[in-house]
Amino acid sequence: MPITPEQRDEIDRLRAATYTTRRATVPALEEILYQPIEVLDHGFVRVVDYMGDDSAVVQAARVSYGKGTKKVSEDAGLIKYLMRHRHSTPFEMCEIKFHVKLPIFVARQWIRHRTANVNEYSARYSILDREFYVPAPENLGAQAVVNRQGRGDLLEGEEAAGVLKLLRDDAEQVYGHYEEMLNHREDGTQIDPSRQGLARELARMNLTLNYYTQWYWKVDLHNLLHFLSLRADTHAQYEIRVYAEAMLDVVRRWVPAVFEAFSEYRLGGTSLSRTGMEVVKRLLAGEPVTQETSGLSKREWRELMDQLGRAE
Amino acid sequence: MPITPEQRDEIDRLRAATYTTRRATVPALEEILYQPIEVLDHGFVRVVDYMGDDSAVVQAARVSYGKGTKKVSEDAGLIKYLMRHRHSTPFEMCEIKFHVKLPIFVARQWIRHRTANVNEYSARYSILDREFYVPAPENLGAQAVVNRQGRGDLLEGEEAAGVLKLLRDDAEQVYGHYEEMLNHREDGTQIDPSRQGLARELARMNLTLNYYTQWYWKVDLHNLLHFLSLRADTHAQYEIRVYAEAMLDVVRRWVPAVFEAFSEYRLGGTSLSRTGMEVVKRLLAGEPVTQETSGLSKREWRELMDQLGRAE
Amino acid sequence: MPITPEQRDEIDRLRAATYTTRRATVPALEEILYQPIEVLDHGFVRVVDYMGDDSAVVQAARVSYGKGTKKVSEDAGLIKYLMRHRHSTPFEMCEIKFHVKLPIFVARQWIRHRTANVNEYSARYSILDREFYVPAPENLGAQAVVNRQGRGDLLEGEEAAGVLKLLRDDAEQVYGHYEEMLNHREDGTQIDPSRQGLARELARMNLTLNYYTQWYWKVDLHNLLHFLSLRADTHAQYEIRVYAEAMLDVVRRWVPAVFEAFSEYRLGGTSLSRTGMEVVKRLLAGEPVTQETSGLSKREWRELMDQLGRAE
Amino acid sequence: MPITPEQRDEIDRLRAATYTTRRATVPALEEILYQPIEVLDHGFVRVVDYMGDDSAVVQAARVSYGKGTKKVSEDAGLIKYLMRHRHSTPFEMCEIKFHVKLPIFVARQWIRHRTANVNEYSARYSILDREFYVPAPENLGAQAVVNRQGRGDLLEGEEAAGVLKLLRDDAEQVYGHYEEMLNHREDGTQIDPSRQGLARELARMNLTLNYYTQWYWKVDLHNLLHFLSLRADTHAQYEIRVYAEAMLDVVRRWVPAVFEAFSEYRLGGTSLSRTGMEVVKRLLAGEPVTQETSGLSKREWRELMDQLGRAE
Structure with a gap:
């Protein structure tokens, strides 16, 4: 259960109250x-405040361009223009605050x-809850061989079962010892009244590192998009990517025109190197190009062929 | 007139619309x-958006301290505690956006x-308006002699009149030439249809540097307070201090408990050096202390005596 | 003359002294x-200190990748990999400090x-020198019509001469009045001993904005490259681009492998949108594509054709 | 042993080479x-590069003040002035890079x-070493009662022994399971060749959180001093304070005049609130003041009396 009954009550209370604003x-x-959006087995991300909307981006851009831009009549077009040309400061004019629970x-x-x-x-101040992350079996990847930081095939059968058992048992055990060192039971009573208990900070x-923590995280839209472009990417570790994907959905609700432009130019965009672009031009001119004649390394050639959707 | 009729209409339109929010x-x-708050002869500062309130600071601090702080029952007390011990991150959880017109x-x-x-x-994109700052006579300070970056006595009589005339005439003249180079009249027409006009960016x-520009400026509360502690200070140049003072009033409206704590511990607070504190202790113990026996330089001694309200 | 005789002496003194370092x-x-590298008519940029080299980037990356990267044996290859995949933190491990004189x-x-x-x-503290920028005739561009922030054709003949005269005369005049208000002559004497002189800060x-100022500017290599990718670009205003170009040369001397990778992947690189990439794939597949069938706006289509080197 | 033989060789090699620099x-x-400075049981901090010295601070300040400051003839005096008046930018002109191994x-x-x-x-890329932190018995503090984030008395006897055994045993056990999940032995061989091994990132x-990691950490002098003022403080957790203290010694070697000023005005300095300062003035005027008549809360009164060295 990602949120406590106290948190649920607090959320209901907050959601019930409405105010008038300009x-x-x-x-x-x-x-x-x-509202918490559930992520992983015990985590969540929820929006607790925000500032601005699609129009706030446009408004800021219009200050920069002053009277000179009266002709750019369409907001979505201006937002696409800003995104395409990496004019980032207008996107900094929106801000959002998340409450996140994460390993x-x-x-x-x-x-x-x-x-x-x-x-x-x-x-240091407070005692962490007995909540830790254990991957679902469908996320239990083996070490990738080529990509040193990624996952390969799924672990299966006994190996998978063994891993899950080790993760669970160790997490349970260290928490038991955490309480023992603190001389503290979950109900708030002392285990042994004659002992003092170790300092929380120790x-x-x-x-273990799969224990959950939580934080408020506040960020402007430009930096949020930068975060999402790195963390909603297939190279990101699965366990952070699912948070990024939940936040992408939030962005779609919040600033739909920005989301559209971001999808077109950043998430869905491609970067080509100087040499890679030369290869594309040569191919378009009908010249046959191979890795050997391309000027690219094998790895870069493979990446380019992938980008161009050319099976090799 | 700090704002144009178009801006006035836009403001009225925005103020007339209200929304429901959680x-x-x-x-x-x-x-x-x-609403623009007028500053200097043609400037203003106005709040165009904000996020959070006093409670948002408390809420963030409570996340940090978790269950451990149930006993700190009073919000204002917690805010004072945070300010006193320079726990700055909870103050970063509030954000404000200003529109400022300034030289x-x-x-x-x-x-x-x-x-x-x-x-x-x-x-680069747009043509600046014909608006420049000229100090009011009561702010026309002479160069200070001791403090190399400050102002001393007021200029008076002919000298003052001469300065004001030079500032005004030069500003008018450079603007006329600006239009001439642009080949552009204020009504949008060309001065000489046979000319192209110099690029705006040139x-x-x-x-001159007293021409007005404008910007949207968005900042979190912690960094705003840092800005105000430096710029609402008597060492700050008058022309920026008046903006800081207008923004201090905004802070008082926005987050009154934070404003209270900021006044007590930062704006009204005093920093003493190690040696300065030793002097205070010796004085409290009844020991006579002079600059010579204090271990302080003459300048520091004078500053300390000022802080202690002891005329020398 | 961009530097004063005092600065020249100081530079000679600094260059004559050498130290032993690890x-x-x-x-x-x-x-x-x-050594100052001259830029514009009175400006310069010079390196006054630096930290790190190509190897410092590699060293930092190797800490991140630990034992896992023994196989990446070649430094230049690793630097290219980092640049291609936008792993920016290793580039933050180099730092450089410039002294710049600029309008x-x-x-x-x-x-x-x-x-x-x-x-x-x-x-506020000191009196600015009588040095201001006036564009060379070959940089005196007219306002561009399509690109609202750019320059078009060169101004010529009388119009050019008129602009240069206005810029020069106004700059001379305001400086004369600056000294008059300060009651200060360049030789340090007072113009009128009976006057106090206006505060410098006023x-x-x-x-005018073409007067030269100067600063020390210290930056890490990652942020320097970001600066250069924006300011050494053809969209940047000529007057800042020449500084960026001088600094690019410095980067080439300082970290040649990083410079190489930066040229290949960033300066010489191309970003394609999701739809733009689809167009490229369709073209490569032999499908005829026009702006109308491309899904791109006219402007984006034109930009893409430019990038692909296809005259329309 | 905080460093490996390979690291020792690398350090010796680096220290043996010297270069000529301006x-x-x-x-x-x-x-x-x-050279590594040992911290905690397996950690260290070592300087791997630096930029600037005391004079670099002075040089930057002199650029700001220009000709106006010829009279400030003494460097140490200028540095003290900058520190006292919180002119922070000149301190940003020095930079240092540390390699740190820390829990x-x-x-x-x-x-x-x-x-x-x-x-x-x-x-994600590499396998962590089998090195974890266990506090020395003299640092095994009990949870403080008043200060919710601090330590009180030392744990003793059986309780202390029990804690140390739990910490050690759990750390050993989770590492064994880490290797088992990775299917990897310290010598680099596989435990069971028929298994793939779990991804490192999982x-x-x-x-556990007491395992050691390491990083390169590069920072400017101003931000380093800010870090040290918070982390070399008695309120900081012991385990980070010892790193801060080691780095303070580095600062003393590197920029002795800055260190002097920092000790006098920041580390050894005192902040008094508006009301606290009023109390000091009243006491100096011979007025008897008690907590009740002071306008301070009990807690603040106690803090002030502590600062003034007045036992209550």
Whole structure:
């Protein structure tokens, strides 16, 4: 269960209250405001606040271009133009705040994105809950051979079962010892009243990296899109990609025209090197080109053929 | 007149429309939303959007401290605690967006604050208006002698009149030449249809630094307070300080508990050096201390005596 | 003359002294260390310090990949891989510090790049020199008609002469008045001993935007390359592009393998949209495609045909 | 053993080579360049590169103040002035790069400091070593009662022994299972050739937070000092404080004048609130003040009395 009954009550309370505002408001996003979107076995992501909409991007761009742009009459067209030419500052004019519950090893990848505001649950102050991530069997990939950081075939049978058992048992055991060191039971009572219990800031080091943490994460739309372009990508680890995909859906609700442009130019876009572009031109001119005559390494040639959809 | 009739209409239109939201909403800030607050002779600052309120700071801090802080029952107390101990991340959870019209030389100081999002009017794309800043006579300070970056006595009489005339005449003249180079009249027509007119990106270089520009400036509350602590300070140049003071008023409306804590611990606070604190302790112990026996330089001694309110 | 005799002496003094270090050192960059590279009519850029070399990028990447990358034996290959896959953090491990003298309107574009450290000459403290930029006749472009922020044909004859005269005369005049308001002559004496002189922080507002300022600008290699990819681009204003081009040469000396990869994948690279890539695939498959059947707007179609080198 | 024999050889090789440079060089820092300073049971911090020295701070400040500051003749005095008045940009002109080996739970605190460049060992690519942190008995603090995030008395006797045994045994066990899931022995061979082994990016989640990771961390002097002012503080967790203290020693070697000023005004400095300062003035005027008449809360009164060295 990703959220506690207390959190559920709090969410219901927040969702029940409405206010009158003069600010730009997005009904499709208001609809899901505060609602947790479940991710992995115990995680979630939920929007807790936002600022701006598609028009806020346009409004900012129009300040930059002043009277000079009266002719650009269509907002979606302007947004596509900005995205295509990497004019990023107007996208910084929208802001969103998420509450995320995620495994610690995912949090460690996520936090590399520095241009964001974060408040994380502190295990120095408080005791972490007994919640840890265990992959579903269909995500239990073997080490990839070619791509050193990826997954290959699925583990199966006994090997898979063995891995899942080890992960579960170790996580359970270290949590039991965490409580023992803290001299603390889940109901808040002490295990042994004659002991003091280890400091929380020390005891936490006994937990494994699949334990869940949570944080508020606030970011502007430009930096969110940058995050999503890296983390909703097939090269990203599955466990962070599912968060990115949930957030992509949020972006679609929030700023549909920006989402459209982002899909066309960034998520669905392709980068070609100088030499790769020369190859494309030669091919278009009807010249036969092979890896040997292309000027590309074998790896780059393979990547280019993939991009061009040419089975080799 | 700081705003154009078109801007006035746009503001009235925006203020007339209201929406229903589940987001945290601050009625005292809604009241002035979009309204320009006049600053200097043609400038303004106005709030065009915001995210969060006092409670958003508390909410973020409570995520950090988790269950461990149930006892801190009072929000204002928690906010004071955070401010006193420089726990800055919860203040980053609020965001505000201003539209500002300001002289270019003020914009050049302002932009040094890097942790903010900016979209500025572009004089590459568009033609700047004929609006420039001229100080009011009561702000026409002479160069300070001791403080190399400050102002001393007011200029008076002929000297003051001469300065004002030079500033006005030069600004008028360079604008006339700006239009002449652009081959462009304010009504949009060409001066001489046989000429092409210089590129805007070049012609603008003929304008003086007191011409007004404008931008959208979006910032989180922590970085806004940092900006205000430097720019609402008596060491800041008057022309940026008046913007900071107008924004301080906005902060008071928006997040009154944060404003209270900021006034007590930052704006009204004092930093003492290690040696300065030793002097205070010796004085409290009844020991007579002079600059010579204090271990402080003459300048630091004078600053400390000022801070302690001891006329020398 | 871009540098003063005092600066020349200082540079000669610095260049004459050598030290022994265990740090990574780049002889080709040491060769030009401290030497001003002239840019525009009075500007310059010069390297005053640096940290790291090509190997520092590799070293950082190897820490990330640990033992797992023993097979990537070739440094230049690894650098190309990092550049191609936008693994940017290893490039942040090199740092460079420039001293730049540049017109204020160029400084205003430059400062938008926020991830850098800057110390600028302060006209609150000190008096600016009588040095301003006037374009060479071959850079005196007319306003472009299609591209609202660009330049078109060159101005010629009387129109060009008129513009140059206006720029020069206005700049001279405002400087004269600047000194008059300051009550200050270039030799340091007062014009009228009975006057106080206006505060510097006010008098500077009378200068035009083509006056030169200077700053120290320190940046990591990743952010420098991002700056160069935008500012060494044909869409950048000529007056900032010449600085970017001078700095590109510095990068070539400093980190030749990084420069090579940057040229291949970024400067010389091409981005295609999802639909643009579909068009390329259809063309390669021998299908005739027109703008009408392409799914692209007229503008995007024209851009794509340009990229593919297909005259229409 | 914090470093491997391969690392030792690499360090010796680097230290043996010297180069000639025109850059500012600090012999006292060169002396320890590349040398690991041991921290905790298996960690270290070592300087791998640096840019600038005390003079670089002065040089940058002098650019800002231009000719206006000829009178500030003494460098140390200028550095103290900059530190006292929080003119931070000149301190950004120095840069340093550390290689750090540290437990993951320490890395998670450290990474909150966003204004730095980081390349961390990736457990997606590579296999982590069997090295984990276990506190020395003299650091095994009990949970503090008043300060929810701190440590109180030391654990003793059986309780201490029990904690150390749990930490060690769990860390050993999860590493054994890590290898089993990876199907990998430390010598590089497979445990069971018929199995594929779990992907590294998944297996790592079974490790506890006291396992060591390592990274390159590059930061400018201003942000380093900010980090040190928070992390070399008594409120910081012991396990990060020892790293901060080792780095403080590095700062003392590198930029002694900056270190001096930092100690006087920041590390050794005191912040007083508006009301706290009023109390000091009243006490100095001979007025008796109690908590009740002070306007301070009990907690703040206690903190102020502590700062003033007045036992209550």
